[in-house]
Amino acid sequence: MERIPILRMGGFLLVTIQVDMHDRLVTTLQDELTTMIAQTGAHGVLIDISSLDMVDSFIGRMIGDIAGMSRVLDAETVVVGMRPAVAITLVELGLSLAGVRTALDVEKGMGLLRAATRRRLAEADDGGVER
Amino acid sequence: MVVSKDEIMEIRASDHVVLVRQAVRKWSTELGFGLVDQTKIITAASELARNTLDYGGGGTVRLEAVESGGRRGLRLIFEDQGPGIVDLEKALTDGYTTGKGMGMGLSGSKRLVNEFDIVSRVGEGTRVTITRWK
Numbered sequence: 001m002e003r004i005p006i007l008r009m010g011g012f013l014l015v016t017i018q019v020d021m022h023d024r025l026v027t028t029l030q031d032e033l034t035t036m037i038a039q040t041g042a043h044g045v046l047i048d049i050s051s052l053d054m055v056d057s058f059i060g061r062m063i064g065d066i067a068g069m070s071r072v073l074d075a076e077t078v079v080v081g082m083r084p085a086v087a088i089t090l091v092e093l094g095l096s097l098a099g100v101r102t103a104l105d106v107e108k109g110m111g112l113l114r115a116a117t118r119r120r121l122a123e124a125d126d127g128g129v130e131r
Numbered sequence: 132m133v134v135s136k137d138e139i140m141e142i143r144a145s146d147h148v149v150l151v152r153q154a155v156r157k158w159s160t161e162l163g164f165g166l167v168d169q170t171k172i173i174t175a176a177s178e179l180a181r182n183t184l185d186y187g188g189g190g191t192v193r194l195e196a197v198e199s200g201g202r203r204g205l206r207l208i209f210e211d212q213g214p215g216i217v218d219l220e221k222a223l224t225d226g227y228t229t230g231k232g233m234g235m236g237l238s239g240s241k242r243l244v245n246e247f248d249i250v251s252r253v254g255e256g257t258r259v260t261i262t263r264w265k
Contacts, residue, residue: 020152023145023181054152054170056177057235085170093174093239094225 004029006036012044012113013037013075018051026062033066037073043120044113045070048106050081060095067100076116077101080109134206136196142180142209143189151180151192155207158194162203164265172205172263175240179209179259182236186229187211187257197262204245204264215253223249 002025007014013036015029033045047063049055055063067077080103082090090097103109140151155176159169176192183190190211197206216222223241228234237259241247246262 020149022149053156054174054177056174056181057233057239058177058181061233083170085167088167089170089174089243092171092242093178094235094242095233095239 003032006033008036008040008042011042011117012046012110013040013042014046014048016048016051021052021059023058026059030062030066030069034069034073037070037075043075043117045075045077046106046109046113047077047079048081048109049079049086050083050105052086053083055082055086055090055095057093057095060090060093060097064097064100076113078103078109078112080104080106132197132199134195134197138194140192140194141189142183142192142211145184148177148180148184152177154194155205158196159205159263162196162205162265164205164263168263168265171243172207172261175243175261175263176207178236178240179207179261181232182259183209183211183257185232186216187213189213190256202264204262206260206262209259210256211258212256215255215257216249216251217253219249219251 004015004017004025013033015033037045063079070077078101082102101112103112140154141147142151152173155173156169159172180192188211190209193208195206197204221227223238225238226234240261244261244263248260251257
């Protein structure tokens with residue numbers, strides 16, 4: 001079966017979407033990604049959509065759902081590489097991807113995830129001092 | 132309006148939605164659409180093809196390269212023989228859905244094209260026609 005690879009990099013998961021996704025593939029990715037977050041205890045998910053030449057409401061909803069599910073599993077999601085034409089179309093379509101963090105490219109996205117991890121560690125330290 | 136080229140495609144499975152997107156991409160490139168215009172008509176086509184499949188129980192799309200008053204455009208006609216839409220006005224409202232989607236398909240794709248027309252008869256089916264001019 002066709003699937004989208006999920007790479008593990010340190011405490012983060014990396015997904016690069018490079019195919020024109022049919023709906024079943026989108027659902028499979030959602031299932032596999034949430035399973036992998038739970039298995040690995042990853043604190044960050046980076047989804048690279050720079051190869052996608054369109055994001056319709058189905059794919060948009062999948063991205064929003066993944067971000068929401070990750071949050072519940074204690075992981076942060078960052079979507080990177082959205083093409084300008086895709087961004088224009090998405091907003092006109094009526095989707096704003098509210099609640100989804102975005103960055104222009106993979107490097108900036110990784111930066112966001114690392115900063116979030118540092119904050120998390122700092123908060124854990126603070127908790128230790130209070131005790 | 133002159134139709135210079137046309138093709139009918141089946142929409143019976145989720146893979147067909149991908150094929151429709153690819154065909155619309157090819158046609159809009161051939162017609163010389165800019166990148167944003169291409170993205171808009173491909174996205175609208177994806178929404179409507181999925182509607183045809185999910186709500187209409189499958190159907191067809193007819194692609195037409197059209198010309199009118201010196202302008203060139205792409206017209207897409209989605210047709211199904213499904214249950215039809217009971218309340219068209221509601222169906223065209225942002226966020227309204229009878230299915231599991233977000234309710235942005237019809238209202239959203241209307242915003243992505245220059246011309247939008249929908250005819251639906253309960254028990255007979257639905258036809259959505261969209262046109263994007265270059």
